Amino acid sequence: MELIFEKSVSGRTGVRVPLSDVPNAAPLPDELRRREPVRLPEVAELDLVRHYTNLSRRNFSVDTNFYPLGSCTMKYNTKVTENAGALFASCHPMVALLPGGDKLVQGPLSIVYELERQLAEITGMEEVTTQPLAGAHGEMTGIMVIAAYHKARGDEKRKYVIVPDSSHGTNPASAAMAGYEIVTVPTAPYGDMDLDLFRQAMNDEVAAVMLTCPNTLGLFNPHIAEICAIAHEGGALTYYDGANLNAILGKVRPGDVGFDVIHVNLHKTFGTPHGGGGPGSGPIGVRGDLVRFLPTPRVVRREDGSYAVEDHPEGIGRVSDFFGNFAIMARAYAYITMLGREGLVEVSEQAVLNANYIMARLKEEYDLPFDQTCMHECVFSASRQVQNGVHAIDVAKYLIDRGFHPPTVYFPLNVKEAIMIEPTETESKQTMDAFIEVMLEAARLAKEDPERLHEAPVTTPVGRLDETRAARMQQVCCE
Numbered sequence: 001m002e003l004i005f006e007k008s009v010s011g012r013t014g015v016r017v018p019l020s021d022v023p024n025a026a027p028l029p030d031e032l033r034r035r036e037p038v039r040l041p042e043v044a045e046l047d048l049v050r051h052y053t054n055l056s057r058r059n060f061s062v063d064t065n066f067y068p069l070g071s072c073t074m075k076y077n078t079k080v081t082e083n084a085g086a087l088f089a090s091c092h093p094m095v096a097l098l099p100g101g102d103k104l105v106q107g108p109l110s111i112v113y114e115l116e117r118q119l120a121e122i123t124g125m126e127e128v129t130t131q132p133l134a135g136a137h138g139e140m141t142g143i144m145v146i147a148a149y150h151k152a153r154g155d156e157k158r159k160y161v162i163v164p165d166s167s168h169g170t171n172p173a174s175a176a177m178a179g180y181e182i183v184t185v186p187t188a189p190y191g192d193m194d195l196d197l198f199r200q201a202m203n204d205e206v207a208a209v210m211l212t213c214p215n216t217l218g219l220f221n222p223h224i225a226e227i228c229a230i231a232h233e234g235g236a237l238t239y240y241d242g243a244n245l246n247a248i249l250g251k252v253r254p255g256d257v258g259f260d261v262i263h264v265n266l267h268k269t270f271g272t273p274h275g276g277g278g279p280g281s282g283p284i285g286v287r288g289d290l291v292r293f294l295p296t297p298r299v300v301r302r303e304d305g306s307y308a309v310e311d312h313p314e315g316i317g318r319v320s321d322f323f324g325n326f327a328i329m330a331r332a333y334a335y336i337t338m339l340g341r342e343g344l345v346e347v348s349e350q351a352v353l354n355a356n357y358i359m360a361r362l363k364e365e366y367d368l369p370f371d372q373t374c375m376h377e378c379v380f381s382a383s384r385q386v387q388n389g390v391h392a393i394d395v396a397k398y399l400i401d402r403g404f405h406p407p408t409v410y411f412p413l414n415v416k417e418a419i420m421i422e423p424t425e426t427e428s429k430q431t432m433d434a435f436i437e438v439m440l441e442a443a444r445l446a447k448e449d450p451e452r453l454h455e456a457p458v459t460t461p462v463g464r465l466d467e468t469r470a471a472r473m474q475q476v477c478c479e
């Protein structure tokens with residue numbers, strides 16, 4: 001495809017700038033004048049529209065096709081929530097922080113406040129802050145709050161954070177960023193953090209235990225209440241990675257189970273799709289004594305029903321410039337308000353049913369390392385196909401040729417040749433059946449014509465990339 005500059009024709013234009021109608025306008029001071037013309041493509045409006053429309057058609061999106069990328073919750077989000085996000089585009093975030101400015105932005109402030117209440121109710125936490133700008137940022141904020149808690153109690157010997165080996169990579173990374181050393185506990189054959197090994201790892205130098213539940217294998221950990229109790233007995237706090245809340249929405253509240261801190265990804269579960277590198281939002285919720293350490297400032301509701309911005313003096317400080325990624329928060333507020341309590345329950349029930357449907361229909365042809373009822377996603381292994389020289393990546397590339405976004409592959413790390421499928425609640429049985437047929441077709445080709453899978457994708461603008469070379473070249477660049 002041509003670049004837009006390659007379409008440029010000298011003198012062609014798509015806009016007509018009106019002449020100034022300011023009488024006696026002072027000329028631009030000479031030092032501010034551009035010396036050389038700016039290099040812009042000279043194209044007509046139609047050239048530009050075609051260029052970007054054609055580019056967008058080379059992109060894969062939920063609006064066009066099924067996108068079962070595990071752990072990313074690529075659900076369809078309605079245009080109504082999009083509109084809710086766009087409503088506030090003209091509202092400058094600085095207004096709320098200027099003296100007296102809160103009076104001008106009561107609507108947006110009410111969304112911050114009410115969304116925090118909604119998320120507190122959904123997660124079983126006491127207070128929430130919307131400041132963190134992604135899931136990983138929420139994790140780091142949460143661990144910093146935990147550190148502030150231990151410090152305020154004079155308990156400064158705690159220097160470890162425990163994570164299971166199946167944890168999302170951001171968990172140990174965020175804990176390390178917040179200054180902790182990581183202790184990793186292996187997964188037991190039943191698919192969860194090994195309880196005995198966890199007991200052995202617990203001691204009075206452990207600051208927190210971080211868990212994803214359901215874990216990255218898509219399994220609900222039946223021992224989470226017990227894990228929380230063991231951690232608390234040892235004086236540690238418990239952190240719940242709630243990035244994938246789609247699995248338990250309206251069913252289980254992590255606060256009720258015994259978790260002290262949680263982050264949720266609004267850009268997965270609540271009205272904004274994940275992936276594609278767009279902005280994120282990772283609010284955290286906390287319980288009890290931790291509330292006072294939440295970031296400053298906070299939005300409060302006064303007795304007369306108005307909203308104000310208040311300093312939160314004992315808090316860990318600011319973790320973002322304003323109250324977070326506001327457009328994503330507005331979408332989440334619209335999403336939760338629209339669905340209500342029953343709607344949210346239906347979301348998780350349907351998401352879990354869909355994942356189990358796909359798991360049940362594919363398990364004859366693909367190995368299922370942990371064969372039990374899954375939550376919002378299921379994790380297969382292509383190890384059987386490997387015997388014919390076909391790897392998870394080959395199945396993934398073949399799916400692209402057949403119009404499906406590949407599932408997540410090679411994650412979680414503790415499953416060899418992992419294929420992690422998350423259909424979400426918004427897909428119909430017909431769409432899932434079509435996907436299942438192609439997965440079965442790939443399994444058949446693996447036996448009969450593995451070459452076809454090695455060649456894939458053949459329908460895309462760019463064919464199979466040389467990943468080894470890419471990895472090596474990257475190394476050269478970094479050295």
Ligand SMILES: *Cc1c(COP(=O)(O)O)cnc(C)c1O
Pocket residue numbers: 071072134135136137168170171212241243244265280281282
């Ligand atoms: C997506 C995800 C994260 C990280 O969220 P980001 O917004 O990408 O930083 C953390 N934990 C789990 C389990 C996730 O799926």
